[in-house]
Amino acid sequence: MLFKKNRQRGPMAESVAEWDMKKGFLHMCQRAGTPWLFGLVALTLLLAGAVLPVTAWADDVSTAQQPIEFPHSRHAGKYKINCMYCHTFARRSKVAGIPPVSKCIGCHLHLPSVRNKPRIKKLFSYWEQKKPIPWLKVHDMPDFVYFTHKRHIQRFIFQDGRPTQQVCGMCHGDVKTFSVGRKVRAMTMGWCLSCHKQFQGVSDIGHPKPAKRWMIPVAPTDQAVMDVDFPQLAVMDPEHPKSIPNSVIEKLNRRLPDSVKAKIVHAPHDCWKCHF
Amino acid sequence: MGLRRMLENWSDLRKRDYYENEPYMWGMAIDLDKCTGCGACVTACYVENNLPVVGKEKFASGYAMHWMRIEHYWTEPDDSPEIGQKEPSDHPERGAHFIPMMCQQCNHAPCEPVCPVAATYHTPDGLNAQVYNRCVGSRYCGNNCPFKVRYFNFFDFWKDLPEPLEQQLNPDLSVRSKGIMEKCTFCVQRIRAGKDHAEDEGHPHSVEDGTIVTACQQTCPTQAIVFGNLKDKSSRVHQLWADHQVKLNRHEQDKPEDVRGYRVFEELNVEPSVMYMDRVRDTEI
Numbered sequence: 001m002l003f004k005k006n007r008q009r010g011p012m013a014e015s016v017a018e019w020d021m022k023k024g025f026l027h028m029c030q031r032a033g034t035p036w037l038f039g040l041v042a043l044t045l046l047l048a049g050a051v052l053p054v055t056a057w058a059d060d061v062s063t064a065q066q067p068i069e070f071p072h073s074r075h076a077g078k079y080k081i082n083c084m085y086c087h088t089f090a091r092r093s094k095v096a097g098i099p100p101v102s103k104c105i106g107c108h109l110h111l112p113s114v115r116n117k118p119r120i121k122k123l124f125s126y127w128e129q130k131k132p133i134p135w136l137k138v139h140d141m142p143d144f145v146y147f148t149h150k151r152h153i154q155r156f157i158f159q160d161g162r163p164t165q166q167v168c169g170m171c172h173g174d175v176k177t178f179s180v181g182r183k184v185r186a187m188t189m190g191w192c193l194s195c196h197k198q199f200q201g202v203s204d205i206g207h208p209k210p211a212k213r214w215m216i217p218v219a220p221t222d223q224a225v226m227d228v229d230f231p232q233l234a235v236m237d238p239e240h241p242k243s244i245p246n247s248v249i250e251k252l253n254r255r256l257p258d259s260v261k262a263k264i265v266h267a268p269h270d271c272w273k274c275h276f
Numbered sequence: 277m278g279l280r281r282m283l284e285n286w287s288d289l290r291k292r293d294y295y296e297n298e299p300y301m302w303g304m305a306i307d308l309d310k311c312t313g314c315g316a317c318v319t320a321c322y323v324e325n326n327l328p329v330v331g332k333e334k335f336a337s338g339y340a341m342h343w344m345r346i347e348h349y350w351t352e353p354d355d356s357p358e359i360g361q362k363e364p365s366d367h368p369e370r371g372a373h374f375i376p377m378m379c380q381q382c383n384h385a386p387c388e389p390v391c392p393v394a395a396t397y398h399t400p401d402g403l404n405a406q407v408y409n410r411c412v413g414s415r416y417c418g419n420n421c422p423f424k425v426r427y428f429n430f431f432d433f434w435k436d437l438p439e440p441l442e443q444q445l446n447p448d449l450s451v452r453s454k455g456i457m458e459k460c461t462f463c464v465q466r467i468r469a470g471k472d473h474a475e476d477e478g479h480p481h482s483v484e485d486g487t488i489v490t491a492c493q494q495t496c497p498t499q500a501i502v503f504g505n506l507k508d509k510s511s512r513v514h515q516l517w518a519d520h521q522v523k524l525n526r527h528e529q530d531k532p533e534d535v536r537g538y539r540v541f542e543e544l545n546v547e548p549s550v551m552y553m554d555r556v557r558d559t560e561i
Contacts, residue, residue, distance in 0.1 A: 144409045144450040146468065151475070271397070272405040276449055276464045 067126075067133050068119050069180050076165065077176035083168045090149040090168075091158070098135055101127050138181045139172070146274045147192075192274075299481045301402035301549070302462050303506035304490075305516040306376055308555040309536070310500035313374030317492035317501065318344050321378075324463060324491035326445050326452070328433030341427045343460040344492055349373035373555060376492070376501070379404060379425045379460035380540065380548030383524070387417035387426065395457075401467075402506070402549060406459055413455035422541050426459045462503070463490040485511040506549070522551045 075081050084090055089097035105127050114120050126133050141147055156167040165176060173184030185191060295301070321327065321344040330339050350372055381404045388396050388404065395410035396417050406426075418426035432454045434442070445451055448465035452458050470488035474480055485504050493501040504513035506524075520537025522529055527545040529538070536553040 142409070146465075148472065151472070154476070270399050270405075271407040271410065272399050272403065272464060275407050275409055276405075276461060276468075 066136055066180060068122050070119075072175045072178045072181060083164050083175070084153075091153045092150055094146075094148040094150065096149050101131075101133060138183050139187065141187065144275050146276060295400050295402070298400045298402075299505075299507060300400075300483070301506045302381070302467065303402070303504065303513050303517065304381075304462070304550045305502045305513050305520075305537075305553065306550065307500045307502075307553045308373070308375060309553060310498040311374050311376060311555075312498060313346050313348070313372065314497065315346050316495045316497055317376055318342055318346060320491040320495035321460070323444075324446060325461070326434075326449065328431075328436075330433065334431075339430050341429070341433070341458070343425070343427065343458070344376055344378040345425075347375045347377050349375070375540075375552065377423060377425060377540075378492075378550075379462075380423055380546070380550045381460075381462060383547035383549065384545060386420045386422060386544075386546060390416045390420050392416065403462055403464065403467075404459075405464075406457060406461065408450050408452055408456050408458065411456045413457060415457060418457055422544055422546065426457050429454050429456045429458065463488075466490065482508075516553075517551055520551065520553060 075086075076083065086099040086103060087096040088099065089095055101123070104123055108114070108120060108123065115124075123133075152171075153167065156162050156170075157164055168175065171185055171187070173182075175181070322329065322342070325343060327341050327343060330341060334340070381402065383398070383402065385396070385398065385404045388398060391397075392414055393410055393412050395407045395412070397405055397407075399405045413428065415428050418424075418428055429452050434445070434451045434453070437445075446465070448469070449461075467488055470483050471480065473487065474483045483505065485508060488503065490501070490503045493499075493503045502513050502516055504511040506514050506517065508514060517523075517537070520535050521531035522537040522539060524547065527542055529542065531537075536556070537551050538554060539548045539551055541548070
C-alpha cells in the first residue's frame with residue numbers, strides 16, 4: 001500500500017513527503033491551540049544565546065598544546081623561585097613578561113641532571129636554532145582593557161610587603177601547584193570591580209579605592225580568593241551619565257535573581273580609566 | 277540618584293563647576309603663526325593612535341580616519357592677483373591659512389548628550405571620552421559635532437595590514453574595529469602613562485608640566501602646539517591662555533582685538549579646550 005501510494009505521487013514523492021512532515025509539525029502545533037512549541041524553540045535558542053557568552057569568558061587554554069609543558073609546580077613550587085625572577089617586567093611595566101630563552105638556558109646550562117629530559121632537549125633545540133619559544137598566551141586581556149601589573153605589584157609587594165606568590169595568586173591562582181599554566185579566574189570587568197569598588201559612601205569620582213577585603217592577608221589557593229565563580233555583572237551606576245531613565249535601570253536591576261543581585265558591582269564613573 | 281544622596285551632597289551638586297576640585301583639566305594652545313601646515317602632526321597622530329591609512333579612493337569617498345587634519349583656508353584681499361600675475365589665482369601663494377583641527381574636547385560637548393549608550397561622556401579631567409567597547413555605532417555624535425572631527429570605522433581596516441606591519445601598531449591603546457566611532461583623545465594613553473609615572477615618583481595628584489606630551493606636540497617642528505594642565509597655574513598652556521585672555525565659561529571673549537587668542541566656534545557655546553592664536557599676516561602690518 002505504501003508502495004502504491006508512492007507510485008501515485010510520482011517523481012516528486014520525496015519532497016512531497018517532506019512537505020507532509022512539515023505540515024504534520026504545523027498541525028501538531030495548531031492542535032495544541034497555541035504556537036507554544038515555536039515559543040519553546042525560541043526560548044531554547046535565547047537561552048543558548050545567553051549561555052554562550054557566559055562560557056566564552058572561561059576561555060581555558062589549558063587544553064591547547066603549549067610548545068613546552070612548562071612545570072610551574074617545579075620552578076615556583078619545589079624550588080621556590082620568585083615569580084619576578086622570570087616575569088621580570090611585572091614590577092615596572094604593564095605586562096608581566098615572558099622570559100627570553102637565554103634566561104632558561106642561564107640556569108639549565110648548569111643543570112646536567114635534567115639535560116636529557118625531552119622537555120629540556122626541546123628547550124635546547126630552540127636555543128640552538130636561536131628561535132623564541134612560541135608560548136601561548138594564557139591570560140589575554142581584550143585590547144580595550146588597560147591593566148597594569150606595575151601598580152598592583154608596587155602596591156602589594158613593595159609597599160605592603162606581602163609575599164610575592166600570595167600577591168600574584170590573587171589573580172593567577174595557586175600557580176606553584178600548576179603543571180601547565182592555566183587561567184583560574186574569569187577576568188571580567190565585574191571581577192576587577194569587586195576590588196576596585198567605588199561609591200562606598202561618599203562619591204569618590206575617578207579614584208578607584210581598593211576594597212577593605214584586600215587589607216586582610218589572603219592565602220594563595222586555587223580556590224577563588226573572592227566569591228567570583230561566575231562573571232559578575234557590571235551594571236550601570238544610577239549616577240552614570242546616560243540616556244536611560246533611572247527608573248528603567250532600577251527596574252532592570254530588580255528583575256535579576258537574588259544570587260546575582262548580591263554580586264552586582266556598580267561601574268565607576270570614568271570608563272576611560274581602563275578603556276581607551 | 278536617590279533623594280537621600282542628593283540631600284547629603286547638596287552643596288557639592290549645587291556647585292557651578294562640578295569638577296572644581298579635580299587636579300587636572302587638559303587643554304591645548306596652538307599658535308597658528310608658527311604653524312607651517314607641514315602635516316607632521318597628522319603623521320605623528322597616525323603612528324601614535326593606530327590610525328588606518330585608507331588609501332586614495334576611500335579618502336575621496338570620505339572614509340578618511342585622520343583624527344587630526346590640517347585645514348587650508350585661502351584668502352586673498354580684494355581678489356588681487358599675485359605679484360607678476362595678471363589673473364587672481366585659486367590657490368594664491370601668500371594666502372593660505374592652516375588650522376590643525378582635531379577634537380576640541382568641548383566642555384559643553386554636543387556629541388555627549390546624544391549618545392544613546394553613554395559611550396561618549398566627559399571625564400573628570402576635562403576630556404571628551406570615547407569608550408570603544410561601549411560604542412554601538414549610531415554615528416549620532418559625529419553628526420552633532422560642529423567641528424566634524426569624529427570618524428567612523430566603516431571597515432575593519434586593521435585586517436588589511438600586510439604581514440609584518442601589524443607589529444607597528446601601538447599596544448597602549450585599542451585597535452578599533454568596524455562599527456565604532458573614534459576621535460582625538462589628547463593621547464589619553466600618554467596621559468595615563470604620565471600619571472602612572474607621577475605616582476611612581478610619589479606625587480600622584482600633580483603631574484609636572486611638560487612630562488605629558490601629545491604626539492602632535494612632540495612632532496611639531498615649529499613647536500606651535502602646547503599641551504598641559506589648565507588647572508596648574510604655572511603650566512605653559514595656562515600661561516598662554518592667560519596671556520591671550522581666553523577664559524573658560526564664556527561664549528564670547530571680552531578682550532582687546534590685538535590679542536590673538538580665540539577658540540573656534542566660540543559663539544556656539546561648546547567651550548572648547550583648545551585655544552588657537554591667530555596668524556599675523558604680513559599684509560596687515
